[in-house]
Amino acid sequence: MDILVQTLADGLVIGAFYSLIALGYTMVFGIIKLLNFAHGDLYMLGAFVGYTLLSVLGGDSSGGGLMGILIVLLLTMVIVGVIGMGIERVAYRPLLLAPRLSILITAIGVSLFLENGSMIVWGAQYQVYPLQLSHDGISLLGAKITYVQIGLVFISALLMLGLHLFINRSLYGKAMRAIALDQTACHLMGIHVHKVIGLTFFIGASLAAGAGTMAGAYYGTVNFMMGFVIGLKAFTAAVLGGIGSIPGAMLGGLLLGMMETAGTFIFGGSWKDVVAFSLLIMILVLKPTGIMGEKVTERM
Amino acid sequence: MNPSRKKIAVVLLLAVACVLPFLSNNYWLDVATLALFYVVLAQGLNVVVGFAGLLDLGYAAFFAVGAYTTGILMTVYQWSFWLTLPVAMVFAAIVGVIIGAPTLRLRSDYLAIVTLGFGEIIRILAINLTITGSASGIYGIPRPSIGGYVLGGQIDFYYLNLIIAVLAVVAVKRLGTSRIGRAWMYIREDEDAAEAMGINRINMKLLAYSIGAVIGSLAGSVFAVKMSAIAPLSFSFTQSIMILLAVVLGGLGSIPGVVLGAVLVIALPELLRSVEDWRYLIFGAALVAMMLFRPQGLWPARYEMKRGARRSKTEEATEGGSGNDVKLDNEKCNA
Amino acid sequence: MTSSLTMKNVTLKFGGLTAVNDLSFDISRGSISSIIGPNGAGKTSVFNMITGFYRPTAGQIILAGNQLVGKKPSQITRLGMARTFQNLRLFPNLTVLDNVKSGMHSRTSQTVWGALWQTRAQRREEQLIEDTARDCLRFVGMEDSCWRIAKNLPYGAQRYLEIARALATKPRVLLLDEPAAGLNYEEKEDLIALIKRIRTHYELTVLIIEHDMGLIKKISEKVIVLDYGQKIAEGTPENVLSNPRVVEAYLGKEEEAI
Incomplete structure (x- = not known):
């Protein structure tokens, strides 16, 4: 019982990171049908930008306080969000009408650029996060759950709730959904299509960056390749939930996190990625619409 | 270029390739050998991505299948290198079908992700299985021999690679201009229309995928005996991306373009040695710039340039040809 | 009837x-x-x-x-059964001749083997494919456009090309x-x-x-x-x-x- 609860708790934290990254995948795919290969690298960028801010602002072990950490988190999200918008403007926007293959290859190029750019800036070694989080926690049914885990899941939930309200209550959210349906019609109706797409990239990038900073603090080390595998996992989560569906991405992330932790427990740590990738392939082959995705009718 | 001049150019290029070992030092000979590996790999991927339009992000997996099959058969079972080749190729084709059969129905971007996932799975398998030597890989792979002569020197492997590269280029070229090759291009251009013309798209895609796998595994087998040691690190996602880059840089579907792309992908980093860390950054930027400004590649495939072709400037169609071209053509037709 | x-x-x-x-x-x-x-x-x-x-x-x-x-x-x-499409579905980046050759795919049988070795059967079949494609193009009056890229043709010609392509499936x-x-x-x-x-x-x-x-x-x-x-x-x-x-x-x- 205690092991089950522990697995669920650990999986929930990883799952929350997956959800935050998967949201960006799903939103960008939903609006312009692009698989943003570079999305995982925005998570990595978030971790590093947070790292630098914490180092510069002197967020050493205790003094910074919770407020300081939250400010760094928000700042990181804004900075990386702007970078995400910049990427869309420079690399993707000119190719919106180009063949799918071109834009996919562009995304791979962006990913290579971000990874190796970060390697040049921050170095190839693992960097230790300038933040010591306490390991205190509570015992629940024999499992140990730290306050940090609770805090991270709480912040993630808050971010997702905010996104949910924004998408469903604001005009921008409505515009996003409209563009997903018919871009040309939106142009004709006077919607600033590019502005809305840019905003989508901003939101997606900043959510990934938030996850990156939190992951940096949670795991304690960061590295320029940390975004690659987690990007794939987050994509798996998005597909699992149903790509294009925002609640689907949230649910998919949490489910994947828990399934993976359970898989690690059963098969051992070295097979963790195989579990996730096999799951991805199985969903894509057997039920490409995922749990909450809508059936896309192909042209013909 | 007209056909006779093209022939002369090919012969000249081959002649240069043949005498290269006597003109260059060991370092550049090694680079040239590696470039020839890439020519083979890139041509194999060209069948999949260039001809059939299937974006494969896990192509290094087939390279690994070839290398490991040869490595294991030679070290554990003491097989002759030449006997491992057909086994590795058949094995790669089977793996190709196993991966392809359930996934080739997927949309192009999903397929890209699935192939990436498979590539990673194969790499992780290589790291975790005992038969593949775990993370340290397989070492002590013997040198191949032909009738008592052991291929051990650098020059031997250069020539072996040259022969295989030429064979790969000829094979891909012949396939590309055949009924099968055209079927792949029809699928790439418009799947539904191809199906309506009586082409079974799933079978044809599987065929492209398997042929790509066979060519990749051939390169892998030779790689194993050339290096005499193989490790999972050689078959990473980066490897798949570099092969893809060779194809895209040269020109999807263009045989001379892909040869050029393969040579550039290997030679440029050597020339950029002084800026080691910046290499992949530059590659990433180059990929983006390429797609933005010259999506058809450095030496694009020209379908209209065939024997007896009467060409005019307006027909120099490239991908995404401008509306201007169409208008000019219209005027010509009305005249 | x-x-x-x-x-x-x-x-x-x-x-x-x-x-x-x-x-x-x-x-x-x-x-x-x-x-x-x-x-x-x-x-x-x-x-x-x-x-x-x-x-x-x-x-x-x-x-x-x-x-x-x-x-x-x-x-x-x-x-x-052969068809044309309401919104033209040609193979846009290929030549007119290659477009029509697609129709012959289901009427021919050469595989990888023939292509690799350039067997006599393969060469004979390629000739047959080319001749049939040219016949179909001649029938709709487009043989002069053989080497043009399909997407560069004027609209009416693209419609005719689609018909020629359908005819090539016999x-x-x-x-x-x-x-x-x-x-x-x-x-x-x-x-x-x-x-x-x-x-x-x-x-x-x-x-x-x-x-x-x-x-x-x-x-x-x-x-x-x-x-x-x-x-x-x-x-x-x-x-x-x-x-x-x-x-x-x-x-x-x-x-x-x-």
Whole structure:
């Protein structure tokens, strides 16, 4: 019982990171049908930008306080969000009408650029996060759950709730959904299509960056390749939930996190990625619409 | 270029390739050998991505299948290198079908992700299985021999690679201009229309995928005996991306373009040695710039340039040809 | 006259929407027939079912004794069905000749082996493919454009190219989906002449979806009228076009008209 609860708790934290990254995948795919290969690298960028801010602002072990950490988190999200918008403007926007293959290859190029750019800036070694989080926690049914885990899941939930309200209550959210349906019609109706797409990239990038900073603090080390595998996992989560569906991405992330932790427990740590990738392939082959995705009718 | 001049150019290029070992030092000979590996790999991927339009992000997996099959058969079972080749190729084709059969129905971007996932799975398998030597890989792979002569020197492997590269280029070229090759291009251009013309798209895609796998595994087998040691690190996602880059840089579907792309992908980093860390950054930027400004590649495939072709400037169609071209053509037709 | 293509009680549903409802008709061999009806009446859906892109919810489709329901589009093409598409579906970046060669795929058999060794059978077959493709292009009057890239052709020529490509599959039945759309008067007259020549020269059955009443009157021996997925009339053009139900479907009811 205690092991089950522990697995669920650990999986929930990883799952929350997956959800935050998967949201960006799903939103960008939903609006312009692009698989943003570079999305995982925005998570990595978030971790590093947070790292630098914490180092510069002197967020050493205790003094910074919770407020300081939250400010760094928000700042990181804004900075990386702007970078995400910049990427869309420079690399993707000119190719919106180009063949799918071109834009996919562009995304791979962006990913290579971000990874190796970060390697040049921050170095190839693992960097230790300038933040010591306490390991205190509570015992629940024999499992140990730290306050940090609770805090991270709480912040993630808050971010997702905010996104949910924004998408469903604001005009921008409505515009996003409209563009997903018919871009040309939106142009004709006077919607600033590019502005809305840019905003989508901003939101997606900043959510990934938030996850990156939190992951940096949670795991304690960061590295320029940390975004690659987690990007794939987050994509798996998005597909699992149903790509294009925002609640689907949230649910998919949490489910994947828990399934993976359970898989690690059963098969051992070295097979963790195989579990996730096999799951991805199985969903894509057997039920490409995922749990909450809508059936896309192909042209013909 | 007209056909006779093209022939002369090919012969000249081959002649240069043949005498290269006597003109260059060991370092550049090694680079040239590696470039020839890439020519083979890139041509194999060209069948999949260039001809059939299937974006494969896990192509290094087939390279690994070839290398490991040869490595294991030679070290554990003491097989002759030449006997491992057909086994590795058949094995790669089977793996190709196993991966392809359930996934080739997927949309192009999903397929890209699935192939990436498979590539990673194969790499992780290589790291975790005992038969593949775990993370340290397989070492002590013997040198191949032909009738008592052991291929051990650098020059031997250069020539072996040259022969295989030429064979790969000829094979891909012949396939590309055949009924099968055209079927792949029809699928790439418009799947539904191809199906309506009586082409079974799933079978044809599987065929492209398997042929790509066979060519990749051939390169892998030779790689194993050339290096005499193989490790999972050689078959990473980066490897798949570099092969893809060779194809895209040269020109999807263009045989001379892909040869050029393969040579550039290997030679440029050597020339950029002084800026080691910046290499992949530059590659990433180059990929983006390429797609933005010259999506058809450095030496694009020209379908209209065939024997007896009467060409005019307006027909120099490239991908995404401008509306201007169409208008000019219209005027010509009305005249 | 023997029948070439038969639809028996064919129904097509997308979820709750019935696109085609209990449709039956019979096309006799060597005839030219038309399917007409307002937009959204289910005409193209009928073509998509005949060619295997949609699977009917119920009913049978029979081509010269062969059941087509459940077969893949490529298999149906092999059985002798060819089509053009409403919104041109050429292979845009390939040459005109290569476009037409695609039709010969199902009529030839060379595989990887032949291509790699350039066997004599392979070379003979390539020659056959090229000759047939050129014949089809000559028939529609496009042999001079052989080496042009399909997407650079003017619109009318692209329509003809699609027809040539369909002919290269050596069909028994040719389905033309709005072949006259976007053509001017003279081009339409040429098209009518071409379709008639195709019928006699290739000895095939032609089924056309069309909006242009003039063209339908001039060319078809039989007209089938669809409205909301139902067949509301069938017969010679004169009979059908004077049928009050057909007039109603197109113009609305008497009292609603101006």
